Amino acid sequence: MSERFSPTGTLLGMFTDTITTPDLTWQREALCAQTGADFFFPEPGSSVRDAKRICGLCPIRSACLDYALTHDERFGVWGGLSEKERLHLRRTSS
Ligand code: SF4
Numbered sequence: 001m002s003e004r005f006s007p008t009g010t011l012l013g014m015f016t017d018t019i020t021t022p023d024l025t026w027q028r029e030a031l032c033a034q035t036g037a038d039f040f041f042p043e044p045g046s047s048v049r050d051a052k053r054i055c056g057l058c059p060i061r062s063a064c065l066d067y068a069l070t071h072d073e074r075f076g077v078w079g080g081l082s083e084k085e086r087l088h089l090r091r092t093s094s
Helices: 011-019 025-029 049-057 061-070 083-093
Strands: none
Touching: 025 061, 049 061, 061 083
Protein backbone atom coordinates (compact mmCIF):
# COMPACT_ATOMS: atom_id res chain seq x y z
CA MET A 1 0.00 0.00 0.00
CA SER A 2 1.24 3.47 -0.74
CA GLU A 3 2.86 5.56 1.95
CA ARG A 4 0.47 8.35 1.08
CA PHE A 5 -2.34 6.40 2.68
CA SER A 6 -0.97 6.53 6.22
CA PRO A 7 0.64 3.11 6.58
CA THR A 8 0.75 1.33 9.88
CA GLY A 9 3.49 2.77 12.04
CA THR A 10 2.95 6.42 11.14
CA LEU A 11 1.30 8.81 13.52
CA LEU A 12 -1.63 9.35 11.20
CA GLY A 13 -1.85 5.62 10.56
CA MET A 14 -2.08 4.95 14.29
CA PHE A 15 -4.66 7.68 14.65
CA THR A 16 -6.91 6.32 11.95
CA ASP A 17 -6.43 2.75 13.20
CA THR A 18 -7.59 3.60 16.69
CA ILE A 19 -10.26 6.19 16.03
CA THR A 20 -12.00 4.86 12.95
CA THR A 21 -11.90 1.77 10.82
CA PRO A 22 -12.89 2.98 7.35
CA ASP A 23 -12.91 0.50 4.50
CA LEU A 24 -9.72 1.36 2.65
CA THR A 25 -9.39 -1.85 0.66
CA TRP A 26 -9.77 0.15 -2.56
CA GLN A 27 -6.32 1.62 -1.92
CA ARG A 28 -4.71 -1.75 -2.71
CA GLU A 29 -5.24 -1.02 -6.40
CA ALA A 30 -3.67 2.44 -6.23
CA LEU A 31 -1.26 2.97 -9.10
CA CYS A 32 0.57 5.60 -7.06
CA ALA A 33 1.56 2.82 -4.66
CA GLN A 34 3.77 1.52 -7.44
CA THR A 35 5.32 4.84 -8.38
CA GLY A 36 6.01 6.48 -5.03
CA ALA A 37 4.56 9.63 -3.58
CA ASP A 38 6.99 12.14 -5.12
CA PHE A 39 4.92 12.59 -8.26
CA PHE A 40 1.83 13.26 -6.21
CA PHE A 41 3.28 15.74 -3.74
CA PRO A 42 5.55 17.90 -5.91
CA GLU A 43 7.38 20.97 -4.72
CA PRO A 44 5.30 24.14 -4.92
CA GLY A 45 5.18 25.41 -8.47
CA SER A 46 6.23 22.06 -9.96
CA SER A 47 4.19 20.28 -12.59
CA VAL A 48 1.56 17.73 -11.62
CA ARG A 49 1.25 16.50 -15.20
CA ASP A 50 2.95 13.15 -14.55
CA ALA A 51 0.79 12.46 -11.49
CA LYS A 52 -2.36 13.30 -13.41
CA ARG A 53 -1.30 11.02 -16.25
CA ILE A 54 -0.91 8.12 -13.80
CA CYS A 55 -4.26 8.92 -12.19
CA GLY A 56 -5.83 8.80 -15.63
CA LEU A 57 -4.89 5.12 -15.83
CA CYS A 58 -5.81 4.25 -12.26
CA PRO A 59 -8.79 1.91 -11.75
CA ILE A 60 -9.77 3.53 -8.44
CA ARG A 61 -9.63 7.15 -9.48
CA SER A 62 -13.22 7.86 -8.53
CA ALA A 63 -12.91 6.27 -5.08
CA CYS A 64 -9.66 8.16 -4.54
CA LEU A 65 -11.24 11.50 -5.38
CA ASP A 66 -14.22 10.76 -3.15
CA TYR A 67 -11.83 9.93 -0.31
CA ALA A 68 -9.86 13.14 -0.79
CA LEU A 69 -12.98 15.29 -0.86
CA THR A 70 -14.55 13.52 2.12
CA HIS A 71 -11.39 13.79 4.21
CA ASP A 72 -10.56 17.30 3.02
CA GLU A 73 -7.12 16.33 1.75
CA ARG A 74 -5.45 19.69 1.16
CA PHE A 75 -2.17 18.67 -0.42
CA GLY A 76 -1.10 16.71 -3.46
CA VAL A 77 -2.86 15.13 -6.38
CA TRP A 78 -5.76 12.83 -5.54
CA GLY A 79 -8.08 11.21 -8.04
CA GLY A 80 -6.44 13.11 -10.85
CA LEU A 81 -7.13 16.56 -9.40
CA SER A 82 -4.65 19.02 -7.98
CA GLU A 83 -5.17 20.93 -4.77
CA LYS A 84 -6.56 23.92 -6.64
CA GLU A 85 -8.86 21.79 -8.76
CA ARG A 86 -10.31 20.06 -5.68
CA LEU A 87 -10.82 23.40 -3.99
CA HIS A 88 -12.60 24.71 -7.07
CA LEU A 89 -14.76 21.57 -7.22
CA ARG A 90 -15.69 21.97 -3.54
CA ARG A 91 -16.65 25.62 -4.03
CA THR A 92 -18.70 25.03 -7.14
CA SER A 93 -20.53 21.95 -5.86
CA SER A 94 -21.66 23.41 -2.52
S1 SF4 B 1 -6.26 8.14 -8.67
FE1 SF4 B 1 -4.14 8.82 -8.63
S2 SF4 B 1 -3.75 9.44 -6.51
FE2 SF4 B 1 -5.61 8.20 -6.53
S3 SF4 B 1 -4.98 6.13 -6.07
FE3 SF4 B 1 -5.00 6.33 -8.29
S4 SF4 B 1 -2.94 6.93 -8.87
FE4 SF4 B 1 -3.15 7.28 -6.65
